[in-house]
Amino acid sequence: MVDYIKIKIKAGKGGDGAVSFARLRGRSFGPPDGGDGGAGGDVYLAVNKDLNTLLPYRFKKNFQAAAGERGGKNHKKGAVGSSLLLPMPPGTRVSDEAGRLVADLTKVGEKVMVAKGGQGGRGNAHIKKSEVKSQKSKVGKEIWSWHEKGGEGQEIALTLELKLLADVGLIGLPNAGKSTLLAKLTAAHPKIAPYPFTTLEPNLGVMSYPTAPRLRGAGKGKELVLADIPGLIEGASEGKGLGDLFLRHVERTKILVHLVSVEVEDPLEALLVINKELESYARSLADKTQVILLTKIDIVSKEDLKNKVDQFKKRHIKVIPISAMSEAGLELLKDELIRKF
Numbered sequence: 001m002v003d004y005i006k007i008k009i010k011a012g013k014g015g016d017g018a019v020s021f022a023r024l025r026g027r028s029f030g031p032p033d034g035g036d037g038g039a040g041g042d043v044y045l046a047v048n049k050d051l052n053t054l055l056p057y058r059f060k061k062n063f064q065a066a067a068g069e070r071g072g073k074n075h076k077k078g079a080v081g082s083s084l085l086l087p088m089p090p091g092t093r094v095s096d097e098a099g100r101l102v103a104d105l106t107k108v109g110e111k112v113m114v115a116k117g118g119q120g121g122r123g124n125a126h127i128k129k130s131e132v133k134s135q136k137s138k139v140g141k142e143i144w145s146w147h148e149k150g151g152e153g154q155e156i157a158l159t160l161e162l163k164l165l166a167d168v169g170l171i172g173l174p175n176a177g178k179s180t181l182l183a184k185l186t187a188a189h190p191k192i193a194p195y196p197f198t199t200l201e202p203n204l205g206v207m208s209y210p211t212a213p214r215l216r217g218a219g220k221g222k223e224l225v226l227a228d229i230p231g232l233i234e235g236a237s238e239g240k241g242l243g244d245l246f247l248r249h250v251e252r253t254k255i256l257v258h259l260v261s262v263e264v265e266d267p268l269e270a271l272l273v274i275n276k277e278l279e280s281y282a283r284s285l286a287d288k289t290q291v292i293l294l295t296k297i298d299i300v301s302k303e304d305l306k307n308k309v310d311q312f313k314k315r316h317i318k319v320i321p322i323s324a325m326s327e328a329g330l331e332l333l334k335d336e337l338i339r340k341f
Helices: 140-146 178-185 269-281 302-314 330-340
Strands: 004-010 043-047 060-066 084-088 092-095 101-105 111-115 156-162 170-173 203-209 222-228 255-261 290-297 319-323
Touching: 004 111, 043 092, 043 101, 043 330, 060 084, 101 111, 111 156, 170 269, 178 203, 178 222, 178 255, 178 330, 203 330, 222 330, 255 269, 255 330, 269 302, 290 302, 290 330, 302 319, 319 330
Parallel strands: 004 060, 043 084, 170 222, 170 255, 255 290, 290 319
Antiparallel strands: 004 156, 043 111, 092 101, 092 156, 203 222
16 A cells, blocks of 8 residues: 655746737837736645545656746736646645644545645736836836736645544454454455465455444444554564554554454463554554454364453453454454444
8 A cells, every 4th residue: 555655746837927018009109008927726635535545646746736827918817827636545644844734634525725826927017107208218118128927836845644544443463363354344355364464555344333232222323444454563663564654544543453363372462562562653542442352262272262361351451252253252342342432
C-alpha cells in the first residue's frame, strides 16, 4: 500500500494586465482601455471514496494549476485559470514542510484549498484621466505604457500520510491469526499462510452485525470496519521488521483487538511487547480500548489452554479464547466488540 508521499503544488500565475488604446478619429492614441488579467487557478484537495491508496502520486510529484490569461483591449478581462482538483483517499493527513497540519481529510466530499492562484494584473484602463498627459512628454510616455504583471501563485510542498479509517484494528505479533480472523468476521480475502509476515499491507473488511439477542438488540444493524495491521515485532516503533510503516493505521481506530497465539511460550510477554511498541510510537495508541484474544485454541489441549488463560487471570486481564478456524468464541468476540464500541 502506498500510504506516504511528498508532493509539490503550485497555483496558477495571474494574467498580465493589457496595454491598449481606443481608436479615435484624428488621434494617435485614444483613451487607455486595456483590461485586467485573469486570476490564476487555485489548487484543491478533495476526498474521493473510490480511492484507498496514494498510488496516483507515487510517480508524479509536481502539480500546477493553469495560469490566468492576459487582459484584452476594450476593457476585456482575461479568463481565469482553471483550478486543479487533486483526489485524496479518505483518511489522508496533509502537512507542510514544517510538519504543520494543513488538512485532515476524513469525510467523503470534503474539499480544501491548499494553494491560492495569483491575482490578475490591472490593465492600463485604470489610468486616471488626470494622469494622462501629453504623449510627447517623458512622464506621459511612462503613463501610456503602464500596466501590472500578474501575481505568482502560491507554492507549497506537502506530505500526504494515509491513515485508514477503521473502527477496529487487529494487532499482534506475526502469525497470530489476524488475517484468518478478518476473513472469518468479514467478506475480506487477505492472504493467509502458516508463516510470519504473510500480510505486507493493511487489509480492510466490514463486519456486519444484523442481530444481537444477547445484547437485547443493542447492536442491531451495526457494521464495524476492521483493519488487519501487518505483524509487529519488538522494535517496530524504531523501524524494525515492517517498522512503524503501519502503526499510523491504528491511530484512528476506536478499539484495538490484540491477538496472542497459544503457540507462544509466554503469552503475557507477547502482549507486553506489542503494547510497549504502541506506547513508544504514540501514547494515544496505548490508551485505546483493547480486547485481548488468545487465538488458535484448537491446536492445544484443554489443560494447556487453561494454563495460558490462568496467566492472564492472575494479572486481572480479561481474555477471550477463540479459534478462527473452528469459529469457537467468535460470537462472544462480536458481542464484546459491539458492547465496547
